[in-house]
Amino acid sequence: MSSSEFLSQFLFTLITFALLLTLVGAVKRILLWSQGQSSTIHWLGLLQIPRRYLVDLHHVVARDKYMSNTHVATAGGFVLSAILIILLYVFQLKLQILTWTLLGSSLLMFVGSLFVMRRRRNPPPNLSLGKWQRLPKSLMVFSLSFFILTLPATGILPSDTGGWLLAVLLVVGIIWGIGEMFFGMTWGGPMKHAFAGALHLGLHRRQERFGDGQSTGLKAIDLNAKKLGVEKPIDFKWNQLLSFDACVECGRCEKNCPAFAAGQPLNPKKLIQDMVIGMAGGDDAKFAGSPYPGIEVGTHKGGAIIPIVNVLVENETLWSCTTCRACVDACPMMIEHVDAIVDMRRFETMEKGQTPGKGSEILENLSATDNPNGYAPSTRMNWAADQNLTVFGQNVEKQEVTQADVLLWIGDAAFDMRNQRTLRAIIKLLRAAEVNFAVLGDAEFDSGDLARRLGDEATFQRLATSNIRTMNKYQFKTIVTADPHAFHCLKNEYVEFGGHYNVLHHTGFFADLVSQNKLQLDNSKELALTYHDPCYLGRYNGEYDAPRFLLESMGVKIKEMDRSKSTARCCGGGGGAPVTDIPGEQRIPDMRMADVVETNAEIVAVACPQCNLMLEGVVEPRPEVKDIAELMLDALIEGVVENTGEGVVANAVGGEV
Template sequence: MYTLNIIAFTILAVAALYGFFGGLYQRYEFLTLGQAANRSDHKGDRWRSFARNVLAQGKVLAEPSGIGHFFIFWGFILLGIGELDFFTYGLTGTHIPGFTAPWFTFTQEMLAAFVLVAIIVAAIRRYIWRPMRTEPTFEAGFILFLIFAIVVTIYSVGAFSALEQGVMPGSAAPMSNFLASFFVGINPATAGIIVQISFWVHTLAIFGFLVFIPRSKHLHMIGAMFNSYYRSLEPVGKIRSLDLSDESVEEFGVGNITQFTWKQLLDGYACTECGRCHVSCPATLTGKDLSPKYLILKMKDHLIDTAPALIAQRKMAAGAENLSLTTVFESMPQLIGDVYTEDEIWACTTCRACEEACPVYNEHVSLIVDMRRNLVLTQGSAPGEVNRTFTNLERHSNEWGRPRTARAEWAQDLDIPLMSEVDEPVEYLYYVGTAASFDARNQKIARAFGQLLKQAGVNFAILGKEEESDGDSARRLGNEFLYQELVERNVEIFKNYGVKKIITTDPHAYNAFRKEYADFGFEAEVIHHTELLAQLIDQGKLTPRKPVERKITYHDSCYLGRYNGVYSAPRYILSKIPGIELVEMERSRNKSMCCGAGGGSMFKEETGEQRINVFRTEQALETGATTIATACPYCMTMMIDGTKAKGVEDDIDTYDVAELLLQAI
């Protein structure tokens, strides 16, 4: 009997391994369709990331549901050691020396118990509780069933192999002992048959799982490990620059699946379909067409559907000079139009809530920006209001379309020097930004900050009419040509004045100057106004003494918080103002929800069931606060509009942190 078992097992093992590695190779071959991307630098940092996020499951454990995943992950790995003895005993009737030690048996039984509890909870959660982020799919149920079968058959083999010998498994195997207690006195021959059935059910479940992995969402078991290792080590949220100098290039951005990089395609394999991004996305939560979860999954499905024909055509093209992939693309569903709608692509606010939540480091925002680039630069397609924004930036270097001569009107009576008028180099350039230069409400922020700088004796100046747009809106709306033109102008101005330090009240400019201007030959120390004000308070140059009796909730700007990690400075300033009671929204700091203005969204019409800024305002109102504090001019506009939409603008004030500090001084 053992000889037949070994033969049958060997045949199944060879077939399963062939199915597993064959499936993996096919998925790898699909990735070769993507464009090159260098993710081989900083190997030490990459291995540390691997240890932290794969072995220690760091990002998975960021939410309570990750605890179950942790036990399943490590339970399976450690149970794999016990599988060696399990198969040896099932095939030969003997155990591997040492594998029957009580401590080892007990450890294996407990690990299997943890896995069993975890999958039962997962099944209840997915099929009974049904939270928004999960789906009760057949595939997910099939995987849970296979894991259940693997664990239960470990116990049944342990229980009935002992009963076959006329003994109980004992306290070293508590779960098997518990199962055996229900079958005391069973015929040994019957127990032996159950052992054989359990062994083969276990074997088929293991091998079935192995074949299924590369062909299912559980490819993430492998894809996520590689994704964590190859994750971007660039500054958080940095957008890669396009080389616009090659005049032979006719297409920009991503218009078909092969124009994504191999790493972007790998994101599809890594996706666990956990839905954390889905329930974090402001577009999804307010009824837009976009879901970051389906953004990734649709890319993966489209790759799997189209890659076999593209690879076959590529192999044919290798021997024929005039053969290209064009005819293949023409006969396939179009990436933009059939796979993704334009509404979907334009709905993103680039807030990075999805990337912050993702446990496997998927990079959703780059997919969106690359497809916007194709729409704008290659297809010439954008919503009317987006095109108007581009026109205003081209003609006036601001999204409002105001004349650049009006840029310094907010400062007329404040005696703030211009860079062009100062005789000696100043310590700081105060880059005001478009919103605070032209929007009446946000001009008050610039005035408050300017007054605070003067009171603290800070040596600074502004550019006035020489100031250009930082270009953030143009880049994230897909117009890389316009963005780079604006950057070149700014860099020339900054270098002409020898700018070494920049302060700004605009988190979007702050992010661009800190992270993205280095690609164009300019680096400086860039400071957000809340960071500088916090330093000035610490240095005793600003002392808030006057009580400001307000119950305040602070709204974290995405480009200040998630993009640049500035959470403490604004709260520190508020904590130093007498009379202020700070209450946090449920979604705050790195889990804060976008106001709806990012990614150029402030300058285009919003679709969906609800406006994002209204949704966020409702969250602020739930705190019972009488004032909403911000540290971003775009957030200021959106939150004020939100209070107006809710009809509470007379009851709820909205202030920048600098304005509140000035009130206290």
């Protein structure tokens, strides 16, 4: 038997055996995922895997051009090579075109492996080491072995080139390469993400995320269930467990997490890897990435039926999250970190009653007074005593107000003197544009955003259904609010409870009015200004253009921060973080204000009452913080703005607030 005949028979046996073992491993992994709770199976999503891989996944990967090109070469080369190897050496299809194509695909993969090795030679801190450090070598050995093996079959080299010595070397290389690239996909190792990741893209819990869709609202849970929230890994949905297994440990989530940057005990990458440990059993001693700040690696363990909090993951880790979705937005595998965190918070809050900091007090206030600060519900409109607002349900000239074009959602800014200034500016702008609007007055309850992010799903659902019941009494075309958190809830999370509304953030609504010339702004002012994107307006709802359009309509040349739009750093005010108050090495709003200072801006424009409070809480000297509505009022030039309560008339440019 010649060396070439031996190689042919050996490859048939080896690859067939490897594929069988890979299949066995796949069954084992599927059994791990099936420990989770039932969830809808989107079978048609499996047909969409190629598109989701090539388009949706690569849309995220492409933010790093180096890794995007590298991934195209390595992953594309591997997938094509694997298919051709099976056709050539298992099904014995001796077609010259397949041989030449394998030569090209293995060469492409080899080139990609060189770039992977270059990145791994001096890896950035967000990359995991350990088993991932051997990946470049495995890619290189696999691709080089099949490239050399294919050369004689193409006729480039004689069939007896190298003889038995080369055959033995190729056998060693092929065993190593196939072991890592095939066997490792389902039995563990760097390539595990390829199998789990592909299925995760197809069976994703949020099918709406793919294509041009969006899905950011938290999913409701049945309050009559035996257990509320997630206590153990088996309490997650099965496709959530699948998503954890898809993690490629690239650390993009870690790199973008504001809590991690602030030195709080959260690293979203390690959290996902801990969930894998919990699903499969074991400890975190082999984790080779950055730890949770202040928490040593190797001291925690878990199992599928073992409670997660304070065994596998410390309680403070869950409560460090601001729910800003920076981790989710940065993840190429589209893992939903925030969903997992809130699911675990739900158990801590509703089953154990253990919400840290002032969280318990806030939730008690929401239950008793329908607002987080515990103010008497009848005082919600005290700030507007001089505004002469039209209130739904109120009698005007002996007739009850039941309809208006716009429902102005006030939100919790009603109880904060600083944000009342923003509300007054909005009201003046609406009147200047002759918008027919009304408010709910004292009948408006908190939107429920804070309760839901703190894990109190019961309080959220009560507030949501109460607000929906109130709003459904009246007729209006649009809801407008200055609070991105309320905007998100009303638009995306009330739908599950029958609340279907056209909801606009005040910047989007005013952008329409300006574009229609119903509001005209002075564009001659020169302001050294930057704009801070609110997480719940930007990453949650994709609104980046309207605020910038308004600023540019005022003649402002925005000095963009390095981290803006989808990569904007959180102000630290979301997810209940200000009330749970988990300590770190620095404050998130201080870090964000440092981003502002780097632009040399004199003013930072905001579009969220929470961002306003967090950034104004930074110790002076610092740039001035102003809502876009306040800046618009300063620049308003069309018509007369009247405030019948205060007797203020603003002519020409500007208006008092």
